[in-house]
Amino acid sequence: MDILPLTLSGTTARRKSKTLVGPIDLTITKGDFVMVMGPNGSGKTSLLRLMHGLERVRGGAAKFAVDDSLAQSKQSFVFQSPTLLRRTVRENVALPLKLRKQPDTNQVDIWLERIGLTAAADQPARSLSGGEKQKLALARAMITDPQLLFLDEPSASLDGQSTREIEAILTQVHANGTTVVMATHDMGQARRLGQTAVFIVQGEILEHGPMPDFLDHPKSARAGAFIAGDIVE
Amino acid sequence: MKTLTAALVWLVCSSAVSADSLRLAVTTSFENSGLADVLLPAIKRELDLNVELLVVGTGQALRLGQAGDVDALLVHAPSAEAAFVASGHGASRREIMYNDFIVLGPKNDPGQISQSHSASQAFVALAKGSAPFVSRGDDSGTHKAERALWENSDLEIEEFGPWYLETGSGMGAALNTASAMGAYVLSDRASWLNFGNQDDLEIVFQGDAALFNQYSFIAVDPTRHDHVKFKLANNLEDWLVGESARELVDSYELNGARLFTHNAKF
């Protein structure tokens, strides 16, 4: 049963009286690889959290194709700075299975292998390097085989090697049918991975369309400036 | 989890006592005398009875008796005891033995208390306040006796100056305080002889009949509290007034001095 499409109509997230993001009109369709782009503070993180249900909908609506609790169980989120439990690498990857009381049919070993941490499986997760931690968070997010994966600038503070490894995994995950929504402000990464571009400034969508069109023929001056590397507010 | 529960059950429950036991509230002065260490083993031997002592002030002892939390009392406050029995809390009051109170003070005796010829004179001299006086202030038998002695000398405690210090503590603590402050204090002889921290204190007045300290045994009335061990308490009372107790009490000495006189009427 497909949880997508996800439809946002006039959706807004607020904390106290401050609007974090919105009103947003956007549809996420099955199989897409959406890149959410925009300057710092534009609301990329808030938009992802709003879609995932970490921010409450304070205006408009956000609807999946199925009811919320089912949708919730078929999606995962990778945070910008990975939150790891004070447990071993293996226990961290296995956590979502354990919480759902699902049997581990070898997925944990497979994912440890994919992220190259088989040898470190029984080490404390917190002793890993930044890149390893982020790969671990990605493996943990994928262990339940979600239909929809959110990533909030997962490679923002990583070196080239780690970024390349994560991108390789993401390409594969997407090819296997997982829909991906990812925030980034790395234009190269957006071009390498993204199919659909969402450009937001000050909490509102300014442009939305196929990635090549957005990068090569931005409609607005601000998008153009952003792509060119200028400071946009 | 099971082992934890089992451990908890064991920890909570393994407090069972096998032989008959009886709870007796006694005053600090009795406990401090050390007489209990002689009497309790004899009671255990002759009556096969474990006497569990609750060492409290007379005021608290009477409260414990009223509530039915102890089976019997061994206290020394005649008027309060009479009231306790009269109001139906105690079955009867039986006089067992007496020791005496003594007035202690700093060795240089600034109030010249040792010159007094009677207890009443001594307390008039104390009330001049030439040195502090430490009062138990805890409604204990000793405190009650002290208040009676002031009254006998026609003195009003309410009118006393800052030299009169109510500590609200046990005999030992009051002695510690008096010793540290160079103050006068009223004590039972037993507590004094058994007291380890005598330092600068010494007896400044003793021997007057007014300083007589009568101990009585009261069994808690079973008509109010049907759980109290009245029969055991009666057995104990019979033993306390009997010959074995008389010998043990009269021959008990501390630092060469005889402490108690057994005066129970059989």
Next chain:
Amino acid sequence: MTEIWDGITQAFFLVVSFDPDLVSITGRSLRVTVTAVLIASLIALPFGAWLAVRRFRFRRWAIALLNALMGLPPVVVGLIVYLLLSRSGPFGVLDLLFTPTAMIIAQVVIITPLIASIAHQALRELWAEYHDLLISLNTTKWQRMQILLWDGRRALITAALAGFGRAIGEVGAIMIVGGNIDNVTRVLTTAIALETGRGDFALALGLGFVLIGLSITVNLIIHGLSRTEQEGRW
């Protein structure tokens, strides 16, 4: 000053001679307090986790109340427990007054707020860190509490040890509800109070040093155990 030295030598002789009274009194102290700490932890640790995880209207009030209860004088706790367990009180029929069980009850009342408060402080920080992840993973409240309790176990051991420290050194409450009966409810602290009252400062101090030694030993053992388990790398 000589009294402190006397106390140290007294403590030394008491311990090396394996004084039977000292052994039974120390054993009783440990049994009462360890039981109280276990029971209090079973109540306080989940409660601390629940307070950390739950957002409810009177949460601030609950925390303020908890902190206020921490400052409750043990003597008052002792008096209340006495009145409840007294033969003329509501639980008199249980015949618990002047037993080790009564002392355990009083200690549980005294240290539960302390353990809960320290546990809550520690778990609140952990919860701030885990919050987004555990919400994202669709956890139930119960699962969140379980994860916090497990991952915060080192801080929770510290909380329990704080409770142990307070309980093992407590005298006011257990004196009232235990009665300091020789061979039944006499523990280290009440024995110290008794010997001080008798003016035997050296013995009182000696027992005091034994108490301190006991407390240090328990702390070292617990910390030792928790370190070998986790190799101190978290």
